[in-house]
Amino acid sequence: MLSHPSTRQRELQSIAFSTINSTRFPGSQYIPTKTNLRRRHLAKKVRGTLMAIIRERQDAAAAKEDRGYGNDLLGLMLEANAAAGGGEKSMTMDEIVDECKTFFFAGHDTTSHLLTWAMFLLGTHPEWQQRLREEVLRECCGGGGGDTEALPNGDALNKLKLMTMVLYETLRLYGPVSLMARTATADAELGGVRVPKGTMTMIPMAILHRDADVWGAGAGEFDPLRFRGGVNKAAAHAGALLAFSLGQRSCIGQDFAMMEAKTTLAMILRRFAFEVSPEYVHAPLDYLTLQPQCDLACFLKLLD
Ligand code: HEM
Structure with a gap:
């Protein structure tokens, strides 16, 4: 089924990923190969x-409907763009569409896979699952007020110290982004190696996160307490x-991602106990x- 825009965007990502190592030459993207045609078709559909969503928002704002441009990220972006009045700081429609795609990819798959791996680690470490449940029940039942449905x-999320440690440990062992690319903007030297300007370097975070020289002898183990000092x-x-990532181009959505992950895990933990299916294959x-690679099946048990 390919009717939903997110499904199309996913297929586009999958094409982009599978062609990363293909040989490219100027103009090769215009050759009518099966993949190029499919990519063009999907890109057109997603756009x-x-x-259509953007036009609907603009019409609502023009008609002075209460909802205006909407109170989500797209709404804020359209509102700011309208305020810029077509001046130097305004965005073109293509730029707005590209931002929507970026936020879908950067903001959705990453957080959902952080949650997947947190469920995996808590499902295989029941003692930690129980510790987190106790913390959640203590600190944030009903936004801190006792109502288990709310x-x-x-404020309640900020008190989840153990949960924060578990999420950091999940990000260390199974960070959704495992590789980053950077191009040297000037000649440089890195650990004794000469890096000429223009060289593309890859930063293998997944490998660095398990380096015993940096993380100690237990680098390969799940030990959230290593983060107890921050x-x-x-x-x-x-x-x-x-x-x-770190520095100027670090993730703009990291606080939001942590908040989303904490909220979701808190809501699952206070209602369910879970374990990973014995059929799960770790790949x-x-x-x-x-x-x-083959999904993560979990068994959930509703708690009293
Ligand atoms: C667990 C969740 C997330 C992880 C692990 C993650 C990781 C990252 C990393 C490693 C980068 C730097 C990439 C690079 O420089 O090559 C990045 C950038 C970015 N992230 Fe996230 N991210 C997450 C969630 C989010 C969310 C929820 C949003 C938006 C709501 C978001 C929006 C962005 C954007 C827009 C950038 C580009 C920032 C820039 O270049 O200035 N991310 N993210």
Whole structure:
């Protein structure tokens, strides 16, 4: 089934990933190969769907309907763009569509796979699952107020110290983004190796995150307590956890991702106990984001 825009966007990502190592030459993207034709067709469909959503928002704002451009990220972007009034700071329609695609890819698959791996680790470490459940029941039942059905509020989420440690440890062992690329903008020297300007370097975060020189002898083990002194004190180097990258181009959505993951896990933990299916095959696959190759089946048990 390929009717949903997110399904099309996923197929586009999958084409992009599978052609990363293909030989390319100027103009090769215009040759009518099966993959190129499919890519063009999907890109057109995704753009059409996004344009329809954007036009609907613009019409609602023009008609001065209460909802205006909408109170989500797209709404804020369209509102800011309208305020820029076509000046230097405004975005073209193509740029807005591209932002929508970026946020879908950067913001959706990453967080959902962080949750997948957290479920895997908690499903295979029942003692940690129980510790987190106790923390959740203590700190945020009903946003901190005792109602087990209500969403946890921001204050309650901030009190989930063990949960934060488990998520950092999940990001270390199974960070959804396992590789980053950077191009040297000037001649440089890196660990004694000359890196000429223009060289593309790859930063293998997944490997660095399991380096015993940095994380200690138990680098391969699940040990959330290594983060008890904070993220900067967990390893030999303060910037060792690279899951969201560091510096100017680090992840813009990292706080949001942590909040989403904490909220979702809190809601699952207080209602269900879970374990990983004995049929699960452990085969993490780096398919733009790190994910289980054959899904992750879990058994959930409703708690009293
Ligand atoms: C567990 C969840 C997430 C992880 C592991 C993650 C990881 C990363 C990493 C490693 C980068 C740097 C990539 C590079 O420089 O090559 C990045 C950038 C980015 N992320 Fe995330 N991300 C997550 C969630 C999110 C969410 C929820 C959003 C949006 C709501 C988001 C939006 C972005 C954007 C827009 C960038 C580009 C920032 C820039 O270049 O200035 N991410 N993310």
